Amino acid sequence: MPFTLATWNINSVRLREEIVLRLMREQAPDVLCLQECKSPVDKIPLEGFQALGYTHMVARGQKGYNGVAILSKIPMEDVSGYDYAELGHARHVAGKLANGVTIHNFYVPAGGDKPDRTINEKFGQKLDYLRDMQAGFLAEKPERAILVGDLNIAPREDDVWDHKKLLKVVSHTPIEVEALAAVQAAGDWVDVTRADIPEGKLYSWWSYRSPDWDTADKGRRLDHVWATPDIAGLASGSRVVRDVRGWEKPSDHAPVFATFDV
Structure with a gap:
């Protein structure tokens, strides 16, 4: 049975609960992966999500920062939540759907302002996090898996x-x-979004600093959907729902969608 998946850096799931509910009502993905939830797991506002059919969740959270969650209409079990680079951050969670597909949801560190780890600790943390992701996928090759999230890199x-x-x-x-690229190669991941949309400018993030973000269109594609080769060919319908960036009190990210016929 086909299922549709969306990934979205929500920039506080409690502050933006209403637009999460709106996306669920209007777009109705079967699985919604959120990053930067900025909430302990027990404070995620589940009642409204569950009323719309999202009765399954796996998540890692912390107060005020980071945080990842997978909300699903499809039964799902929690299979892992790695602390790459041992930062003590809630940046990864993985759930296995009843159809046997494992979904990895990542929020890679942004990396601060200066691209030099000798003067910017956050940039070093980002590189270390990516190094550990690479090592993890080399050690255990993923199968029937999807990797999504705010990877904070426009490649x-x-x-x-x-x-x-x-x-x-x-x-x-x-x-x-x-x-x-090394992370992608380590898991033989296929960039599903670009497999579906191979040419042309494509963005999923526009800075809050630009009030005319839509007209200026100075965006970056920071949010990604990847899949292992055994199911990547079953993906279709990739899209960025750009209009969401213009909703009331928006995140600075727009959700990215793909459908998998597995």
Whole structure:
């Protein structure tokens, strides 16, 4: 049976509960993966989500920062939540659906402002996190798996509004792009979004600093949907629901969707 999945950095699930409910009502993904929930797991507002059919959840949370959750209409079991780079952050959770597909939901560290780990500890943490992700997938090759999340890297030239201007800006620097490529290669992951939409500018994030974000369109594709080769060919319908970025009190990210016929 096909199922549709969405990934969305919500920037506080409690503050933006109403637009999560709106997305559930209007787009109705079978599985919704959220990042930057900024909430302990027991404070995630489940009542409204459950009323719309999202009766299954796996999550890792902490007060005020980070946090990842997978909300699902399909029965799901909690299979892991790794603390890559031993940061003590809630940045990964994985759930196995009743159809046998495992979903990994990641919130990779943003990396701060300066792309130099000698002066910016956060950038070093980001590189270490990616290194540990790579090592994890090399040690245990994923099968029948989907990886989603805010990976905080826009890897391709057409994943940013201006490749040359952003080469020294955190999220598009060569060292980050190379590190993400190494993670992807370690798990033989297929970039499902770009397999479906191979050409053209494509963004999922627009800065809060730009009040005319839609007109200026200085975006980056920081949010990703990957799949292992055994199911990647069963994916279709990839899209970024850009209009969500313009909803009332929005996240600075728009949700990314894909459908899997598994």
